[in-house]
Amino acid sequence: MIPTQREISDEIASLDGAAGAQPRLDYPPYRSSALRHPRHPAVVLDPEGVELASPVFGPRDVGELDADLTIQHRGEPLGERMIVTGRVLDGRGRAVAGQLVEVWQANAAGRYIHQRDQHPAPLDPNFTGTGRCLTGPDGSYRFVTVKPGPYPWRNHRNAWRPAHIHFSLFGTAFAQRLVTQMYFPGDPLFPLDPILQSVTDPAARARLIAAYDHDVTQEEWCTGYRWDIVLSGPAPTVFEGTGR
Amino acid sequence: MSGPEGTPGQTVGPFFGYALPYPGGDTLVPPGRDGAIRLAGRVVDGAGAGVPDALVEVWQAGPTGAVVREPGSLRRDGWSFTGWGRAATDPTGAYSFTTLRPAPAVAGGPAWFAVAVVARGLLDRLLTRVYLPDDPDALAGDRLLSSLPDGRRSTLIARPGPDGYRFDVVLQGDRETVFLQHRPGHPG
Ligand SMILES: [Fe+3]
Numbered sequence: 001m002i003p004t005q006r007e008i009s010d011e012i013a014s015l016d017g018a019a020g021a022q023p024r025l026d027y028p029p030y031r032s033s034a035l036r037h038p039r040h041p042a043v044v045l046d047p048e049g050v051e052l053a054s055p056v057f058g059p060r061d062v063g064e065l066d067a068d069l070t071i072q073h074r075g076e077p078l079g080e081r082m083i084v085t086g087r088v089l090d091g092r093g094r095a096v097a098g099q100l101v102e103v104w105q106a107n108a109a110g111r112y113i114h115q116r117d118q119h120p121a122p123l124d125p126n127f128t129g130t131g132r133c134l135t136g137p138d139g140s141y142r143f144v145t146v147k148p149g150p151y152p153w154r155n156h157r158n159a160w161r162p163a164h165i166h167f168s169l170f171g172t173a174f175a176q177r178l179v180t181q182m183y184f185p186g187d188p189l190f191p192l193d194p195i196l197q198s199v200t201d202p203a204a205r206a207r208l209i210a211a212y213d214h215d216v217t218q219e220e221w222c223t224g225y226r227w228d229i230v231l232s233g234p235a236p237t238v239f240e241g242t243g244r
Numbered sequence: 245m246s247g248p249e250g251t252p253g254q255t256v257g258p259f260f261g262y263a264l265p266y267p268g269g270d271t272l273v274p275p276g277r278d279g280a281i282r283l284a285g286r287v288v289d290g291a292g293a294g295v296p297d298a299l300v301e302v303w304q305a306g307p308t309g310a311v312v313r314e315p316g317s318l319r320r321d322g323w324s325f326t327g328w329g330r331a332a333t334d335p336t337g338a339y340s341f342t343t344l345r346p347a348p349a350v351a352g353g354p355a356w357f358a359v360a361v362v363a364r365g366l367l368d369r370l371l372t373r374v375y376l377p378d379d380p381d382a383l384a385g386d387r388l389l390s391s392l393p394d395g396r397r398s399t400l401i402a403r404p405g406p407d408g409y410r411f412d413v414v415l416q417g418d419r420e421t422v423f424l425q426h427r428p429g430h431p432g
Contacts, residue, residue, distance in 0.1 A: 036366045
């Protein structure tokens, strides 16, 4: 039986507020996690060797134009044009400079160009939905894109993901590697989404949501969102409550 | 904790395949190059099935044991060894890298790869190490390995293969890979 949203929402409610600034890896409302979460807690160790460093990326890896998702084709993509910008910091609040930030997202209609995405919303011939940049000396990143639409998925009946942009980041050390998703403020799908709600601490969840910033918005051109990212490495409680 | 609070991770989801993998990602050195080895295996779930929508990343020292500080991983020039690579799993959950054997970071210690794994269904990235099996004394003296119970230690040690090494990432189950969490506060 495919669960209903109500059943999933009840499961979400029963797990909400549990400690943990990171997502619970064992999170039954996200059905795909069932066979893909480790049952053992992570083993804590002091990093050594390459773990104390990160790979180096440079202008050879990432071009200036790779951060503009609206100029990759002949025409302009449809949708709400916007700038997404912010700073990448480490756990001590220091700028992570010159590091790789990768993004990917659905188009304005909520459709990925990925061939496994069978959502019957239109593809946009002027939008691929991938971008890359290197952070500046102050840790800043900046992408020009269009706002992604929400999209259905098959976790349960009538399941919809809130609009989001996927982010992949490197820090100054291997343990700071972060793969996450950025959300838009005020999305009514937040409480229904088991992926966002897998972060059961509401304060931590809020750190995944960008802020509308009128100082980033550009006159007669686009809206602006700001989202700062903190690469702390895992918190000590990361595996707490994973079914042990 | 004095610094800002960390941004939580989230699953890589199902649709990274057109965004994160790139040509040459799994080829840290060309296969024919002197000293080229293969590091290959599968990402496996709790039912023993291959995970076809996972991404494996390696980060390693080169043949001198020193940390490589060389850009160009995303657009390889065919000569420079950058120490970092990325491979998506195939429909059977298999991944494969062509690379150089890492030397130990510390003389007399064991050699290992640092590895990160993401997948659909996996809500945060996982980190681990892949130890080379060649030097039993070095493995026996390793701090991490000797801290692990017998049944778990071997999950971190690659098996020799004809062309290099085999290593399976087992996300869940009897042979579940040991995953790691680095203690904060190091000088990085
Ligand atoms: Fe998505």
